Amino acid sequence: MDTIEDLIRTRRSIRRYQETAVPQSLIEQILNAAMWAPSAHNRQPWRFAVMSQFTQKARLANAMGNKLRQDRTKDGDPTEDIEKDVARSYARLTQAPVIIIICLSMSDMDHYPDEHRSSAERVMTIQSVAMAAQNLLLLAHQHGLGACWVCAPLFVPGLVRDTCQLPCSWEPQGLITLGYPAQEKVKTRQDWRSKVRFLS
Numbered sequence: 001m002d003t004i005e006d007l008i009r010t011r012r013s014i015r016r017y018q019e020t021a022v023p024q025s026l027i028e029q030i031l032n033a034a035m036w037a038p039s040a041h042n043r044q045p046w047r048f049a050v051m052s053q054f055t056q057k058a059r060l061a062n063a064m065g066n067k068l069r070q071d072r073t074k075d076g077d078p079t080e081d082i083e084k085d086v087a088r089s090y091a092r093l094t095q096a097p098v099i100i101i102i103c104l105s106m107s108d109m110d111h112y113p114d115e116h117r118s119s120a121e122r123v124m125t126i127q128s129v130a131m132a133a134q135n136l137l138l139l140a141h142q143h144g145l146g147a148c149w150v151c152a153p154l155f156v157p158g159l160v161r162d163t164c165q166l167p168c169s170w171e172p173q174g175l176i177t178l179g180y181p182a183q184e185k186v187k188t189r190q191d192w193r194s195k196v197r198f199l200s
Contacts, residue, residue, distance in 0.1 A: 013148040015092060016182040033135050061094050071155075097179035146181030
């Protein structure tokens, strides 16, 4: 990559990976880069849980798949569609060489007696964690890795925390699948001018 702009423009959400293992040293380098994101009050409220063993990934995929099946069954969706969705989710998690669960912790954040400020503090924490995840995605791309942000843990944070035996203060927000890409993707974006207003 020649510039940071090139890196940003060429990053894609990759969902299919080679079987090649990702070196531990590279995983650690990427996580270290994530730590340098800006954060509210510089409290660094992000937490990362890294999984690379198949049994770990399968346990999580099965737990999340069972909950997905239950929820969609309650919604009245066709059984065939549900099973396809569950199978797709299982494959997505278990076929990635590495899974990084992205969590937040409110432990070190400010606490207020009123709901308004408490809510704002929580939003700032979520924003901080998201910026750390973006750092992680960009550095992974720079090193030739593919990655994809998966938001499903946000629907079942307690299940993910319990299945992975994470500390009670860790709140799963999403996960990133990571590995050497086995696909290429081309994406476009809307014209930036359609999303911007210059104020005078």
